Amino acid sequence: MRISHLLAVAATLSAIALTAIWWGVDQRGRDDLVVYCAHDLIYAESVINDFRDKTGISVAVLGDTEAAKSLGLVERLMRERGNPHCDVFWNNEPLATLTLAREGLLQPYQGPEAAERPAEFRGADGAWAGFGVRFRVWIVNTDAMPATEAAIDERLAADDLSKLAVAEPLYGTTLTHYSLLWNLWGPERLQEWHRSLKSRGCHFVKGNGAVKDLVASGVCDFGLTDTDDALVALDAGAPVAMLPVRVDGRTIAIANTASIVRGTKRLSDAERLVDHLLSAETEIRLANSGSGQAPVHFGVDASRLPENVAMMQEWTTQGASLAGLDQARDACLAWLQKEFAP
């Protein structure tokens, strides 16, 4: 037999074996409840596994990655409009969920657990409900300055802001923050504020994680980030402290959201998963995870929360309303894109 024939046989056998394995992969999620999950899988997987164990329903999860930022699951749901593959969408911030609801891509569901939270953490039509909240915070290097609101105000009024770090507001929770300011302050005031920060040397970096690292390492004295990032620095023993960002006296609370995708063929299972995500038990699990998210469920026993998260619960009741923010987000993002990517 010639070598080329031997190679052809080897290639054919390999092709058959690989096709069989890929067929198995293709079948893997066919009968499963499909969940698109933007929350970090390292924490989300235990919640999903818990659901699997309790109900016996098999679940296929598709996670988002920081590599894709906003181009991940939300854009994918938009692209899949009319041909949905996902049953439940677990988002890690509410603005994109509001946009999906506005576009009619979410199926309303008023389950028993959704009622167990303040009205600002659920959509009026039942298209989504919030749980496990993060907050926008000032992260302060305590070796460089006191962690007080007065000290931050003083530094913000100074001519030199080269020791301040903020994530580029094109993505994620910083975009939510900017959108809220767009709504509350109006575009002119926000734009003036942003340009003032920029002209005084404020660093706009890639992501809240980078802000946390800059402040924790002492390269910057303070910055704007989220509680989950700040908690990582605190857990690592970095000389940092966090203070909630307040806009007109209100905190910026950013909840995870659970929603059912319109057109799902597994409505009943999807509803059970949403109820599971919104349950007090899941809230306590997330509060005790590394991301330290504050519960909003009325039935959560505060004694089961870690100290840091218990402190945040008070901020939950002071959160600014995010209603209508999805439209502000679109306008704000259009402006920001011209600022950062002219």
Place this chain on the structure above:
Amino acid sequence: MTYAEALAASVVRSVSVVLLGLAAAEVLAEWVRRSPSPGARRMRLACLALPFLTPNLVVGFGYRGVSLTLLNQPLWNELLYFALVSFELAPAAAWLLLFASPPAVSAEGLACARLVRCERGLGWRHWLDLWRRGPASQRFAPAALLFLLSFQEPELASLMQVRSWTERVFTDHTRGLPAVETIRLVLWPVLIQLAWLWPLLRQLRSARAWNLSEGARGAAAMACIRTLRGRTVSILAMFWTSLSIAFVLIAPGVHLVRSIWHSGRTIALQPMWIRELGDGLLLAVTCGGLAWCGAALAAAQWSAARRPVGGSGMRSEGLSLLLIMSMIPGLMGSLAIGLLTSATFQTLLPGLAYTPLPLVLAELIWVWPRAVVVQRALQSRQRIARRMLALLETSPLKQQQVSAIRLWWRVFGQAGAGGLLLVAWWTYLELMLPTLLSLPGFQPAPMLLYNHLHYGQLAALGVKLALILAIPAILAAVVGLGLRAVGRTLARQPAGIPRNPGE
């Protein structure tokens, strides 16, 4: 920063990488040529391969913190990035220099021209033409490779926050863009790369094997090494190689090992990691294998068309053009490839949108240009052996047929396995396409690493990275040892021709 500025920054950086990388590659190639023994040559080649094969995610992971501390010194950050990319890519250029075809105008020819110039005064145009057909002709392929690989680099640029067109394309897509806009954005980068790719392929077509006898060997090599030039080359090459390994491998590696040391708990939290690892390997083997086989077939077609007997110049040129056109989509960058593949399947082939096909196809498109270049570079070494192999295979003597298998393994099998592993390795470490196109329940392990970075879960990242890098390496080693054993068994069989048939 405008898109044009980002593009210009990428071009300027890549041209700088070409200049520094080429100078380094010259020294490194000569260092390998002057190896005193085959063992020393293998060791030197291994030292060169290490920085080139180190995944950028590992390097980025190691330097992300350093980059942040250089926030107020962006020029230093840029220099650090430039140095890292040069360290990684110079070995690839050296590898191409090692088997570049001899120039049409030799060094002796140039010396004669210099004498003539002194006597009669040669014009600068004539001189330029001699230089183009002389020393420059050998250096174009390495220069093009340096440019293309540095221009396409997305991960390290993103993690170190330097200006580049890949990062800027990402920012432009934050609000979502229609497919036409995506194509418009990547048009210029594709054209810029094409300007380098076309001559690179032409150059590789005429490359040939580097023969040890052309380099210094044995006593001659030792004599060479003892010369001032030989000593200078050795010192410079060892200095560069040590710096490369220290910066690209050891510093990030220490960071990685330190993370692993403090971990363990996170793996228990993730019972799915074995499946994720399997998914990553499956995707790499499938797409790497398909791309490699496709590139081999394309190369065979091209060779057939160029044969002096039965080949046609027009057909050869047509095939070249077709091959170049097939590589254009792969030059768009992984983000654009992913978005366009997704849009195509969602609108034109919705029935196939939720199968593995879009992901496999997109990975193939992405890795195809690399597979073709590697295949072409290897094929150029095999032309003479291919003729010998054809004769041995068709021989009526059993011993000669066995020799054919042995020759095939030594010249084609080993090189092919290496090339296939390299292409699969690139596919394995590609992050963006699985992020955009993977199926629910199918999560290649490398794709999830960014999340660990984001949440500062350095321990989990370290463990995963270690597993992600170690397991394919162990598998490759096991497969390699198995193949080597087969090759040795074949070599032990009696044959009618000498053991080294002059490959």
